[in-house]
Amino acid sequence: MIPVSEPDIGEKEIEYVDDAVRSGWVSSHGKYIDEFEKKFSEFIGTKYGLTVSNGTTALHLALSALGIKEGDEVIVPDLTFISPVNAVLYCNARPVLCDINSNNWCIDPENIERLITDKTKAIIVVHLYGNSADMDKIMEIADKHNLYVIEDTAESLGTTYKGKKLGSIGTIGCFSFYGNKTMTTGEGGFCTTNDKELYEKMLVLRDHGMTSKKRYWHEFIGYNYRMTNLQAALGVAQLERINYFIDKKHEIGKIYRERLKDMVTLHPEGADYNGTYWLYSILIDNEKKCDNLMDFLYRNGIDTRRFFYPVHTMPPYEKYSNDNYPVSTDIAKRGINLPSSVKLKEEEVNYVCDKIIEFLENKV
Ligand SMILES: *Cc1c(COP(=O)(O)O)cnc(C)c1O
Numbered sequence: 001m002i003p004v005s006e007p008d009i010g011e012k013e014i015e016y017v018d019d020a021v022r023s024g025w026v027s028s029h030g031k032y033i034d035e036f037e038k039k040f041s042e043f044i045g046t047k048y049g050l051t052v053s054n055g056t057t058a059l060h061l062a063l064s065a066l067g068i069k070e071g072d073e074v075i076v077p078d079l080t081f082i083s084p085v086n087a088v089l090y091c092n093a094r095p096v097l098c099d100i101n102s103n104n105w106c107i108d109p110e111n112i113e114r115l116i117t118d119k120t121k122a123i124i125v126v127h128l129y130g131n132s133a134d135m136d137k138i139m140e141i142a143d144k145h146n147l148y149v150i151e152d153t154a155e156s157l158g159t160t161y162k163g164k165k166l167g168s169i170g171t172i173g174c175f176s177f178y179g180n181k182t183m184t185t186g187e188g189g190f191c192t193t194n195d196k197e198l199y200e201k202m203l204v205l206r207d208h209g210m211t212s213k214k215r216y217w218h219e220f221i222g223y224n225y226r227m228t229n230l231q232a233a234l235g236v237a238q239l240e241r242i243n244y245f246i247d248k249k250h251e252i253g254k255i256y257r258e259r260l261k262d263m264v265t266l267h268p269e270g271a272d273y274n275g276t277y278w279l280y281s282i283l284i285d286n287e288k289k290c291d292n293l294m295d296f297l298y299r300n301g302i303d304t305r306r307f308f309y310p311v312h313t314m315p316p317y318e319k320y321s322n323d324n325y326p327v328s329t330d331i332a333k334r335g336i337n338l339p340s341s342v343k344l345k346e347e348e349v350n351y352v353c354d355k356i357i358e359f360l361e362n363k364v
Pocket residue numbers: 054055056057080081083084126152154155176177178188189
């Protein structure tokens with residue numbers, strides 16, 4: 001089976017993890033944590049950054065440090081992996097679902113302003129499938145209304161918007177290093193920021209709310225959202241190869257683009273951003289054909305994923321539907337994520353294209 005995404009673990013990863021285990025620093029202190037925090041923040045281009053246990057805790061920690069609480073509203077896109085919506089709910093705040101736009105499949109700034117009330121505190125931007133949201137417009141709206149911007153960059157590690165890495169533009173950037181992401185630490189996450197005060201607040205909340213000056217003295221109700229040194233060792237090794245991973249994603253995207261143009265709606269390309277195709281994705285005419293194509297590919301040894309379901313359609317979240325969602329509703333039905341692992345061989349990507357073309361040309 002050709003997978004949608006699988007990690008590329010090399011000898012360096014094994015060597016560093018082995019070193020971390022042997023050092024005895026197996027919990028959340030150790031040289032790899034320090035090194036990974038420094039190097040990952042440098043890579044993204046922010047002054048500060050801290051490791052956390054996963055991408056969802058990164059989002060919850062960010063919202064907590066910003067003081068998001070009951071009675072507050074946070075605007076989130078209707079087409080997303082569910083984490084950012086849940087993170088808002090963990091704070092007892094209200095997620096306000098916003099439609100996306102068809103240019104980049106991310107939250108549409110045209111819809112954001114209509115949803116702002118005097119309770120709105122923040123916007124969570126989700127950069128979907130390696131794309132970038134329209135950051136200039138979003139930052140302008142946020143400045144005008146005095147809102148925080150959290151960039152959920154779990155799917156767009158390495159994507160640049162007007163030359164800047166995503167995760168360095170908003171108030172806080174959040175990342176995930178789950179096994180299917182562009183780089184992995186097994187489970188893991190990261191928060192980036194240029195704000196020293198927020199950084200320090202996140203450090204305290206990550207570690208049970210304990211003040212750094214006085215052990216066992218808790219000034220806040222915090223969490224244990226720490227990453228281990230073992231995971232960070234994996235992260236340091238993966239980060240050494242991040243540019244190779246990104247180049248590979250571009251090569252894979254190029255093959256799909258060239259071979260499938262004229263056949264399907266291709267993965268969006270941005271004029272303002274250079275995307276990284278976390279999962280190269282296409283849109284098919286309609287839902288039925290989309291399901292049939294996925295079945296056909298599966299029978300030919302090719303795994304694919306359908307897009308996320310629009311958040312407003314799922315039982316726990318229906319009550320947060322307070323707008324219309326024509327674009328997310330349409331795109332969610334017709335979207336397919338294609339195999340996009342950095343380990344894919346050129347022949348495999350071409351085989352996937354052959355099978356898609358065979359299906360669409362009705363030869364089956
Ligand atoms: C993967 C992902 C997350 C969550 O990451 P975990 O590490 O699995 O908690 C959050 N947001 C988006 C958009 C994701 O794709």
